[in-house]
Amino acid sequence: MVGDREGSARPGPMRAAAYAACGAVLLAGCASMPDSGDLRDVESTPRQDTQVRVFAMPPQQDASSTEIVQGFLEALTSDDPRYDTARKYLSPAAAKIWRPDSQATVLANGPSIQTDPRPAGRDGADSITYTLQxxxxxxxxxQQAYTPAAGTYQRTVHLTKDAKSGQWRIDSLPQGVVMGKSDFQRNYTSVNKYYFASGTSAGETGQPVAVADPVFVRSRVDPTTQLVRSLINGPTTWLGPVVRSSFPTGTALKKGVSGLTPDDQNRVTVPLNVKASRIGSVKCTEMATELLFTLRNLTPTVESVALQSVGGGRMCDVTEEEAEATAWRPSVKRPDYLYFLDGKRRLVRMTAGGTGTGAVAVPGPFGAGTKPLQSVAVARDERTAAGVSSDGRSLYVTSLASDGSLGDAVLTSHGATENDRLTAPSWDARGDLWVADRNAADPQLYMLAQGVGQPMAVQIPELNGRIEDVRVAADGVRIALVVEKDGKQSLLVGRIERSRSDDQQEVSVLELRSATPGSEEVTAMSWAGDSRLVVVGREQGGVQQTRYVQVDGSTPDGPAPAALTGVLAIAASENDRVPLVARSKDDGIVRLPSGAQWQKVVKDGSAPIYPG
Structure with missing residues (x-):
């Protein structure tokens, strides 16, 4: 398999023959080295069917130093579980210390290979250095955590010719693997593993909240076992401070276990080592719940998980229903209603996912039009709503019951203009309310505990710019912010940490990271899954697009939403069975049912939202 390298020529006769053989067999892909020793880049790998296994070719006898480097880079993108073929391109000493799993570097177009201009190395003519760029x-x-990166990649590989065999081998190289984006997309897949929110975080039913932690696993190299090991090893560094793993320290798969797959009853049995042998039934159920949520994200047909002791005994067995009774997962919850503001700035609603276009006013003051609204958020239990007045100055919280009263504003902005006042509010599953004040003289993100407490200033030490939009994740431990700086908007995701000092709760948003690297404008965004957001924006020099992004900045598999022009606002549910909804400049409120095109709902409407 080639290393996705730029500027290549057509494959030579040897490679063409190898591809032909692969096509005839149809059981596995294969890769070969180029038949020429000329110094040139190697062609990009075409995307292939996910069921096709790709294996690299070992080095040929008397291969040139260039062919050794090219063949090694090809081997990095194969489906060889332990990179055994890639190691054959290395000297025995280098093969022992090379750690391919320590890091994967993804390049836009793959590595180009250039001869190092420096003089020959310590072995004279029998030594050569190449630069990968x-x-x-x-x-x-x-930890299999993805991070967007920028800048130039430049690393060297050194080769020597063995004095006895006369064969070139790589004896010095960077740790990890390197490949182009298309090879990475073929080789790896993003999967959520699940942990429980730490502290007192609880979902609507009072259960612990399951929090998604996205990682990348090699998609055709026993991905189930990879994922189970990753889950047991603990959360990624970024998410770790706000979640807990139910697996005791030192827990691991039983030695020698591999090839974990569902049986004919769609159950996955997971044998553990002795560290997990003394857990109680509650802890065992939590462990199995984390495993089931995680494995169903990779293989949706999995129906149960059984934990097995080191001696082979059954420890516990958890079904999907039992797992959902143990922990609350946002993507399972289906909202009852879609909400938006009508032409009179009243809050109205219609059945979520329904086919009709009729909307009715909600019970209570927001539906009665007591206070015209600019934006609104409905709590996830759909019993309470928060609304910002039409001038952006005041935040109100009220019941969605017919006898509810408006009461006084719970927060007031003193910004000079409407655009310098309050953003749209947002609720998490704990029942806490979030909103940002854009007042240029005192910009601040606030949290109101249970929507009624004293507004608490949230500390964001890394914030560089002004918050323009706020969407807190249902799990209450992650928050998405649209931040403007020098006329450009970025979508950043931060980790919410809560602590107590002198009996006072303190809340901070830490380690902001970009979910849309390269964006110049972010018009609207919404959570659209446990670790996914839908974003409306454009990159530099581009046009407005609606697309999905992962919280780690990667692009999820699957198609983007159907194109829609002039999008001013967008709403999604964590439950992907609920239609995407938007406000279009030309068509008003529109929705996107699964497998269909955008459909008009009402012409005169704004601020569409689902609960959250």
């Missing part, structure tokens, strides 16, 4: 796109670390 490219434009960074991302890295995946040893």
């Amino acid at each position: 490219g434009s960074r796109a991302a890295t995946v670390d040893a």
